Amino acid sequence: MKMPFPGAAIALTLTLAGCGGSPETSDPTTNGEAPAGHAAEGVVTLSPDRIAAAGIQIARPTTGGVGVIDLPATIEGDPQGMQIVSAALSGRVVALVRNLGESVQRGQTLAVIESREAAQLKGEVEASRARFALARSNLAREQRLFAERVSPEQDLIAARTAATEARIAYDQARSQVSAAGSGAGSLNRIGIVAPIAGQVIARPVTLGQTVAADAELFRVASLGQLSLSLNLQPADAGRVRPGTAVTVTAPGRQGTARVRFVSPALDPQTRLVPTIATLPNRDGAWRVGEAVTAAVQIAGDASGAVRVPTTAIQTVDGRPVVFVRTGTGFLATPVTLGEAAGDGVIVRTGLSGRERIATTGSFTLKAELGKGDASHED
Template sequence: MRKIHLAGAASLALLLAACSGNGADNGAAANEAAGAEAGHPGGSDHADKGTVTLSTEQIAAVGIQLGRPIVGGAGTLELPATIEGDPQGTQVVSAAIAGRVVALNRNLGQSVGRGQTIAIIESREAAQIKGEVGAARARLQLADSNLAREQRLFSQRVSPEQDLIAARTAATEARIALAQARSQVSAAGVSGDGLNRLGIVAPISGQVIARPVILGQTVAADAELYRIANLGQVALSFNLQPADAGRVKPGNIVTVTAAERHATARITFLSPALDPQTRLVPVIATLDNRGGMWRVGESVTAVVRLGGNEGVSSIRVPTTAVQTSAGESVVFVRTLKGFQATPVILGDASGDTVIIRAGLKGTEQIATTGSFTLKAELGKGEATHED
């Protein structure tokens, strides 16, 4: 691997030397390349760490283009994002008790109104709950009848007051028992004509976006039967670097684009904590979808405008200007003798540019294309010094 690297460096040195136009210089450069290939120091000046010495003619010959960083007062970020159902408008529909699915009244994509019965489950537990309601109702009727009789007898001074009090207590207890049985029915969502039938009703109006069960399937308590979403408003989910999150606030506008469609969303949630896995800041924006233009799960591009940070303007460079050298990101800054590999701290990419958080002032002239050639020349010099 070492010989291959040095051979490539030697070829680059020959190319650069060929551009000088001086025969003696060409011979020196060729001797230098041969020496580098043999593992001996060449004649290029790399005394300063990160310095690449090139003339103007050599820069033009190898196709290196120069430019300056883009300095803006705000800056934008282009980030991958996903359309999700609005957390406030999405609800899972499940059965509170186990049973067998005997009816599914809505299919995927169909609309449903709040309170409509969308599924029916047969369950022994449903039959037991309904039976308890019937028994409690019968006990209450008996207790009320007994209370009426005791009131009549007490008014005729036939029964003592103690019997009347006991009848009132029994009627009160029966009424409480009936209320408890009805509460169990309500909690389980039990409805329908059959004694063992459990009717599942829609808790919200919206559209069915998931139906993970099939007819005849036996489901456990709390198993998901449907997922209903009100898609008139959807959520846009994306992530920010922690440093960029400080320049974004709830209420900021986000431009959403995908497949010749575009719209604007407004940031409603900026997480105060990093995601433990990605180490990024989750962000959610709300997007009007009454026209049905956006689909849940769709991948889109979010363009986030960054606010100013204590008066500091954002600095961006083309992604082609950035290389990695010795484990750190560098940008090659033009000097009187060539280029200096300047370490930088990168931010998020925005299209074909990347934000520079530190390392550049924004006034430098840099190599916007051809930086890989400079990286190779820099590597040749470092290898020469190591030998």
């Protein structure tokens, strides 16, 4: 049977023989027992000082049902908190009341447009108001005459119908003006108002410009809550649910978002799963369009899988190994890998999760192991 690490086995035997020890020297963190299934080959003998000097970092694998994926993400405006303010009528912009970055309240005037259509709408309001006032006066007269038995009931019914129709026409005319904007004082002017409270984030119109109906004048956003857009691998998307926590990181800032939506369909271009999270922004720390890093918590499998950083994995003799800390150094332990997730990977077999492993600097240990093999081959 071929031994996977013959040179290292000889080196271990010679090292222990010179010290009067035994090849079964174990990691004191495992109560004096060598890891199950580990043979004497694949050992790198290093003192604590040399481990520190080499920058090798040691930690335990992650076990249990939760892992983390680090992904690039983009901050977007909340679709429910962003509104495009357009001109309902064509005309000329004669006033711009709010500038970029300024806060506005719902119903507050943003701009004033001078328009012939506005004059027609407001003229219809005044005319319908006058007709309604006349109809009410006629109705009051007919009610009085009917009560005095002077006028027949038919005339009263006709007056009541006319008053109702006049009121409907008046309400309709006012609604048309309200849909176009506010009064703005003058007969031929209409005020464009903010549909929501928020902040002006875009203003493509300029003073004096003639605009068409439905032209965008402002864009108002309520920035107290934003959206986080990211894309998941299909294998990871199945382990992310609405409500899952997402840690959002940018230079000098960190926040927590919650997953709101995981698409049931892949994006046809990227073949990834679009995902949206909600990010609180009451203090205004985040900006729309900003690129950030999102750490998404994903559920693991029911068996409590062991997860290690990808930096802990090295390939020796064509097999993936993890360097497990022992009393005298490290033991290259063959492992069977599962799926990768962000900067980690599942270890199916080879580790129990209680070991201490080299998470950073494992390539240095692989190089040391190679030196031992080369010296014995010479």
